[in-house]
Every structure is written in C-alpha cells, then in structure tokens.
Amino acid sequence: MLTTSINALMSKTKKEQVIELLKKDTDGFTIIEIAKALKISRNTVPVVLAELKGEGKIRIRPVGKAKLHYWKK
Secondary structure, X not given: OHXXXXXXXXXXXXXXXXXXXXXXXXXXXXXXXXXXXHOOOOOHHHHHHHHHHHOXXXXXXXXXXXXXXXXXX
C-alpha cells in the first residue's frame, strides 16, 4: 500500500505537486518552504511558480524580503 502511494506521488509532475500543496494550505508558502515540503530543488520552485502566475492561478504577497504564494480561489 505504501509503495502505491509513493508511486502515485512520483507520477505527478512537479507542477501538480506544487498546485496540490498550495491548495491544501491557505496560509501561503515561501519558495524554500515549498522546496522542503516537496523535496524538490529550490531552483525548480520559482520556475513552476512563474508558470502558475502567468496562468493567473496564484497570487503573491510580499512579506519583508520573502514572498508568500497562495492558490487563487
């Protein structure tokens, strides 16, 4: 059963994983938090977020030096 869950997670694209994470939590995430939660490269996350922003699917709120990323409802 655990193997099935791992295989299902691995079959999702990084973009799908980021979308799922953003939809789960409405508090917003920084790039580093997303990278750590999904165990993907910190350099990959901004690429995915830029795609989602271009598609109008997320909103970004600056908080000091950081930016929080939210799923648009």
